[in-house]
Amino acid sequence: MMLTQEKTLAETVRQDFPILHQEINGQPLVYLDNAATSQKPLAVLNAIQDYYQKYNSNVHRGVHALSAKATDTYEAARVKVAQFINAKSYQEIVYTRNASEAINLVAYSWGLNTLKAGDEIILSVMEHHSNLVPWQMVAQKTGAVIKFVELTETQEFDLEQFKTLLSEQTKLVSLVHISNTLGCINPIEEITQIAHEYGAKVLIDACQSAPHTPLDVQKIDCDxxxxxxHKMCAPTGIGFLYGKLEVLEAMPPFFGGGEMIDEVFLDHFTVGALPHKFEAGTPAIGEAIALGAAIDYLMSIGMDKIAAYEHELTAYLYERLREIPELKLYGPLPNANGEGRAALASFSVEGIHANDLSTMLDDGGVAIRSGHHCTQPLHRYLGVNATARASLYFYNTKAEIDVFIVALKDAIAFFKQMMN
Structure with a gap:
């Protein structure tokens, strides 16, 4: 009797992603730019099409059948988001265009109305610009001071230095969960616990963790x-802010207009209930519904299963990268099982610009990212102007990693020959 080998997760799901089955420059597409954005499964594409074809209507404003269905489906997606991160209530989930808008919402609603001169904000040198620039703007307006956590020798979050930065003046700690450049996984539960001991609020940027690993905001205890x-199989133009109910209730509205009100008079208005007081105007209805479909899709696979498979990919990726002595890798190395870091690798090659490497790989159908990855301060801290980055998701395969490695070796050999 022949034993059939069990399919990998990628082999099981790749049929769900039409975009992956094409050629680029005459070569099969190998998409390794998932930290920038993920591809979308048919379930998500169909959810958007169904909304516009079958029940396109504005939400919360009509009593007719289309509006009722749109509203029900739109709000059901909010409940799915709450369940996905284990929030206590759907009222703790605010739809935004993206994570950048969500951080700006907190910065302008909470930050500008709470922080004052001398108050301290703690960030890290690895933050995405979206978790840096809004706080710089708030600091300029309020006189608050920003402090930065640096890196350990293994290019991870320096927890011991973080502890020395905290004081009674610390009002906010805002940190990335997983670095989109270093791939390090920050100890956010411990960070949150320590910050709360000083009375500081904590914001977590989960853009690189929500698509890849289970999240539990009650366990993390972040504010x-x-x-x-778009990084977790949903469309662009939709993201979310989770906030503890009591924290959101204390925050004033950020945008004014329709939907966020209770009553409006010529000389004043009253705000609506959570979460709608932060959602002015017609929202991204189709995108929110598709976000719900994306969460259904991810949960049908299982976030634990996704994480486990990505550990396997990470171990293999780094095993193959070690074959290339010219590479300088950034961030901590994974353990033998691929655990301890995200399924991405940022690297540089002396004398070869990351953009040139990326362009050469694209000629062979391999899509990677090059540049500063919206972490310019981190790149200056590391002493490099740009890095190349290959980032994986659960639909990638070891065979694709092999193609990437061959293409990378060929590209390095080509440029070294050109330099000689």
Whole structure:
């Protein structure tokens, strides 16, 4: 009797992603830019099409059948988001265009109305610009001071230095969960616990963790958490802000207009209930519904299963990368099982610009990212102007990693020959 080998997760799901089955420059597409954005399964594509074809209507404003169905489906997606991150209530989930808008919402609603001169904000040198620039703007307006956690020798979050930065003046700690450049996984539960001992609020940027690993905001105990739908199989233009109910209730509205009101008079208005007081105007209805479909899809696979498979991919990716002595890798190395870091690798090659490597790989159908990955301060800290980055998701395969490695070796050999 012949034993059939069990399919990998990628082999099981790749049929769900039409975009992956094409050629680029005459070669099969190998998409390794998932930290920038993920591809979308048919379930998500169909959810958007169904909304526009079958029940397109504005939400919360009509009593006719289309509006009722749109509203029900739109709000059901909010419940799915709450369940996905284990929030206590759907009222703790605010739809935003993306994680950047979610952070700005907190910065302008809470930050500008709470922080004052001398108050301290703690960030890290690895933050995405979206978790840096809004706080710089708030600091300029309020006189608050920003402090930065640096890196350990293994290019991870320096927890011991973080402890020395905290004081009674610390009002906010806002940190990335997983670095989109270093791939390090920050100890956010411990960070949150320590910050709360000083009375500080904590915001977590979960853009690189929500698509890849289970999240439990009650266990983390953060005050806010943000994520973008497009990195977790949903469309662009939709993200969310999680906030503890009591924290959101204390925050004033950020945008004014329709939907966020209770009553409006010529000389004043009253705000609506959570979460709608932060959602002015017609929202991204189809995108929110598709976010719900994306969460259904991810949960049908299982976030634990996704994480486990990505550990396997990470171990194999780094095993193959070690074959290339010219590479300088950034961030901590994974353990033998691929655990301890995200399923991405940022690297540089002396004398070869990351953009040139990326362009050469694209000629062979391999899509990777090059540049500063919206972490310019981190790149300056590391002493490199740009890195190349290969980032994986659960639909990638070891065979694709092999193609990437061959293409990378060929590209390095080509440029070294050109330099000689």
């Amino acid at each position: 806010w958490l943000v994520a973008s739908g």
